[in-house]
Amino acid sequence: MDNTLTGYSKALYSTWFYYKPARLMLDAGEGISQTLGKKIFGIRKIFLTHGHEDHIAGLPSVVNLRNLSNGDREIPIAVYYPEGDPFIGYLREYLDKKQKHRLRYDLDWHPVGPGASVDVEVTRRHTRVRAFAVDHTRGWQSLGWRIEEKRQAIRPEFLGASGEEIGRLVNEKGKSAVLETLWHPMLVYTGDTRPITDVTELKNADTLLIDSTFLNTEEMSESRMSHGHIEASFRAAAEAKVKHLVLMHLSGRYLKRDILGAIDAAAERYGRPPKLGYFFEGKYFELRGSEEADQ
Numbered sequence: 001m002d003n004t005l006t007g008y009s010k011a012l013y014s015t016w017f018y019y020k021p022a023r024l025m026l027d028a029g030e031g032i033s034q035t036l037g038k039k040i041f042g043i044r045k046i047f048l049t050h051g052h053e054d055h056i057a058g059l060p061s062v063v064n065l066r067n068l069s070n071g072d073r074e075i076p077i078a079v080y081y082p083e084g085d086p087f088i089g090y091l092r093e094y095l096d097k098k099q100k101h102r103l104r105y106d107l108d109w110h111p112v113g114p115g116a117s118v119d120v121e122v123t124r125r126h127t128r129v130r131a132f133a134v135d136h137t138r139g140w141q142s143l144g145w146r147i148e149e150k151r152q153a154i155r156p157e158f159l160g161a162s163g164e165e166i167g168r169l170v171n172e173k174g175k176s177a178v179l180e181t182l183w184h185p186m187l188v189y190t191g192d193t194r195p196i197t198d199v200t201e202l203k204n205a206d207t208l209l210i211d212s213t214f215l216n217t218e219e220m221s222e223s224r225m226s227h228g229h230i231e232a233s234f235r236a237a238a239e240a241k242v243k244h245l246v247l248m249h250l251s252g253r254y255l256k257r258d259i260l261g262a263i264d265a266a267a268e269r270y271g272r273p274p275k276l277g278y279f280f281e282g283k284y285f286e287l288r289g290s291e292e293a294d295q
């Protein structure tokens with residue numbers, strides 16, 4: 001998608017993303033090892049949204065290959081996942097039993113809930129990953145994940161001021177009166193979720209990866225599954241002023257022209273985000289106006 005983010009996403013099959021600057025994975029659907037190859041030795045942390053197969057089936061092979069193939073086999077992996085998710089619980093039990101005493105590195109499991117935050121190593125700025133609640137599974141809480149960077153921003157009341165004035169105000173009133181610290185969302189990943197109506201967690205995201213399994217509400221009502229759709233993703237992205245909208249987890253039942261039609265209809269209604277792309281047959285495509293570029 002750009003030089004920081006690689007991934008694959010197709011509903012029911014597999015969804016995963018590797019965010020290189022922080023050496024972390026968002027979900028772990030199958031195909032990670034084949035696609036990333038040696039890069040799996042870079043993985044430090046894995047953030048899971050929920051325990052459906054298409055989001056976790058790649059984990060056993062990553063764990064195993066990190067132990068057996070040539071590379072640095074001693075770097076630990078930490079896995080963060082929604083507490084109470086029974087399927088991830090089974091997978092953890094399986095991996096713990098199978099790999100007990102055999103792993104050369106530490107595989108650490110961290111069950112967490114909404115609001116949990118984890119510092120990640122990025123050289124540039126203080127970065128963390130934070131969990132938020134999404135509505136997907138019944139009986140336990142699925143999570144979305146935000147990659148956030150600590151930034152200093154001018155307080156809203158001084159937004160119109162020039163650089164010179166800001167300098168003067170800082171001298172006069174002190175830094176904290178003029179500037180505030182905020183956690184800027186560089187990337188927001190919803191995992192699987194019903195359409196998001198409260199966009200608080202998506203606000204001003206540089207990149208939003210959002211469940212867009214279906215085309216629109218009518219298509220969604222045919223299914224009892226708890227997923228989003230393209231129209232709702234556009235609505236949420238517009239309200240949240242997202243810069244780069246990535247429609248992911250699209251259903252394999254649609255032809256490319258169905259998807260492009262739904263994108264056009266939604267863009268007419270809610271406007272087009274500055275940058276826009278979608279996944280088709282697992283792969284990412286970026287849209288630039290009416291033409292389209294393969295990335």
Ligand SMILES: [Zn+2]
Binds near residue numbers: 015
């Ligand atoms: Zn899924």
Ligand SMILES: [Zn+2]
Binds near residue numbers: 052136192
């Ligand atoms: Zn799911």
